[in-house]
Amino acid sequence: MAFRTLASKKTLAAALGGARPLATRGVATFTLPDLPYDYGALEPAISGEIMRLHHQKHHATYVANYNKALEQLDAAVSKGDASAVVQLQGAIKFNGGGHVNHSIFWKNLKPANEGGGEPPHGKLGWAIDEDFGSFDKLVKKMNAEGAALQGSGWVWLALDKEAKKLSVETTANQDPLVTKGANLIPLLGIDVWEHAYYLQYKNVRPDYLNNIWKVVNWKYAGEEYENVAV
Amino acid sequence: MLLQMRGLPAAPSRPHAHPHVSAAPPPTLRGLRRRPLSRRLSKVVSYYGLTTPPYKTDALEPYMSKRVVELHWGKHQQDYVDGLNKQLDTSPFYGHTLEDMVKEAYNNGNPLPEYNNAAQVWNHHFFWESMQPGGGGSPEAGVLQQIEKDFGSFANFREEFMLSALSLLGSGWVWLVLKRNERKLSVVNTRNAINPLAFGDIPIISLDLWEHAYYLDYKDDRRAYVSNFMDHLVSWHTVTLRMMRAEAFVNLGEPNIPVA
Numbered sequence: 001m002a003f004r005t006l007a008s009k010k011t012l013a014a015a016l017g018g019a020r021p022l023a024t025r026g027v028a029t030f031t032l033p034d035l036p037y038d039y040g041a042l043e044p045a046i047s048g049e050i051m052r053l054h055h056q057k058h059h060a061t062y063v064a065n066y067n068k069a070l071e072q073l074d075a076a077v078s079k080g081d082a083s084a085v086v087q088l089q090g091a092i093k094f095n096g097g098g099h100v101n102h103s104i105f106w107k108n109l110k111p112a113n114e115g116g117g118e119p120p121h122g123k124l125g126w127a128i129d130e131d132f133g134s135f136d137k138l139v140k141k142m143n144a145e146g147a148a149l150q151g152s153g154w155v156w157l158a159l160d161k162e163a164k165k166l167s168v169e170t171t172a173n174q175d176p177l178v179t180k181g182a183n184l185i186p187l188l189g190i191d192v193w194e195h196a197y198y199l200q201y202k203n204v205r206p207d208y209l210n211n212i213w214k215v216v217n218w219k220y221a222g223e224e225y226e227n228v229a230v
Numbered sequence: 231m232l233l234q235m236r237g238l239p240a241a242p243s244r245p246h247a248h249p250h251v252s253a254a255p256p257p258t259l260r261g262l263r264r265r266p267l268s269r270r271l272s273k274v275v276s277y278y279g280l281t282t283p284p285y286k287t288d289a290l291e292p293y294m295s296k297r298v299v300e301l302h303w304g305k306h307q308q309d310y311v312d313g314l315n316k317q318l319d320t321s322p323f324y325g326h327t328l329e330d331m332v333k334e335a336y337n338n339g340n341p342l343p344e345y346n347n348a349a350q351v352w353n354h355h356f357f358w359e360s361m362q363p364g365g366g367g368s369p370e371a372g373v374l375q376q377i378e379k380d381f382g383s384f385a386n387f388r389e390e391f392m393l394s395a396l397s398l399l400g401s402g403w404v405w406l407v408l409k410r411n412e413r414k415l416s417v418v419n420t421r422n423a424i425n426p427l428a429f430g431d432i433p434i435i436s437l438d439l440w441e442h443a444y445y446l447d448y449k450d451d452r453r454a455y456v457s458n459f460m461d462h463l464v465s466w467h468t469v470t471l472r473m474m475r476a477e478a479f480v481n482l483g484e485p486n487i488p489v490a
Binding site for chain 1: 400440
């Protein structure tokens with residue numbers, strides 16, 4: 001699949017996570033979604049260089065390797081090669097998870113001059129107060145769990161769609177939130193892989209976590225919440 | 231305890247500091263240096279010191295920049311040292327050697343709180359000594375013979391090391407280890423802080439695959455980083471010394487049958 005080029009992207013491509021069938025093989029392939037803002041639009045919280053590499057290199061590689069693994073899976077299933085099918089699960093989980101997680105992450109962010117960082121209002125705002133005490137307490141909890149996560153991974157604000165309750169979760173590497181519970185819906189995911197902040201924040205992950213709140217798109221999280229919980 | 235000789239800081243920076251013994255601290259111990267002058271009121275808060283790589287921080291340029299070494303050693307490794315010392319204040323592992331801590335705190339795969347910091351202190355120290363300016367290329371003599379015996383050829387070994395490094399998903403390490411029971415060299419990768427001492431292996435080379443080890447120099451290009459490590463940084467001199475020690479514990483030759 002072709003990587004997106006340098007130009008900034010204002011439009012959101014085809015529905016995220018949507019797969020389109022590849023006529024010749026019948027295997028679905030996934031595409032790298034465009035960012036709904038320019039690479040430099042989240043500065044100074046996140047530098048344009050980080051956003052460009054993160055999208056064009058890291059996310060694009062997950063998509064490419066996910067498609068490759070799915071193609072191999074298709075071949076293995078056709079051949080009835082059970083052990084190859086099992087062996088591919090690691091690559092599918094990692095690269096598929098990388099695609100799922102980053103697709104959500106881009107929607108979780110928004111330039112500050114377009115409303116990024118504005119705390120949640122409405123029903124999600126109330127739910128946060130109820131489940132965490134206050135918005136500030138939620139931020140502190142996510143910062144603490146994100147900073148304490150060993151190695152690479154994600155910290156999430158999750159909604160349990162059955163219990164209608166919010167929680168903070170962490171996942172290792174590119175494990176998507178659903179690996180923590182089938183009922184969990186991601187409202188907000190923060191990437192704490194070093195590639196997400198190292199060029200700008202170096203070893204100081206807590207500074208990255210403090211600053212990312214200035215560009216969080218709470219409108220998106222609020223809509224997701226209302227879609228599921230209300 | 232093969233690696234105890236090596237896994238711990240060398241003499242001046244190897245703190246045998248005991249909280250009840252107020253001997254003059256070695257000058258390199260940052261935590262000790264900062265403690266109050268009054269011995270009666272003082273409390274030692276630092277057990278392990280930050281060891282120093284055996285070369286200048288710019289000596290690995292251009293394959294590993296001064297900036298990366300300074301941050302990696304001076305910030306990341308220092309943070310692990312500080313974190314460990316803080317834990318040891320109240321930890322049952324106080325008084326263990328670093329290597330014992332790395333083995334025991336692994337706790338058969340359910341790591342105890344000290345494991346992450348202890349293993350990362352060990353891993354980084356071992357990593358810096360796995361490299362040298364003007365390193366890389368091919369080993370010689372016995373080390374080369376052993377690699378050829380266990381991997382078929384040096385090129386095969388290099389390829390396997392590279393593949394292992396690239397197939398590690400997320401943060402971690404790639405190692406050349408000597409397997410005790412199989413009595414052969416092997417390439418393994420481990421997640422996050424995990425150290426192959428936990429599996430009874432004897433580490434010979436470690437390469438850090440956390441993004442902080444290469445991101446400023448190579449961005450997402452882990453392949454170029456590993457390739458340059460192999461071609462320009464790995465210290466076959468250190469490897470030779472480590473192999474010699476390892477052979478004191480693992481007999482790599484044919485069994486010696488004593489003549490009656």
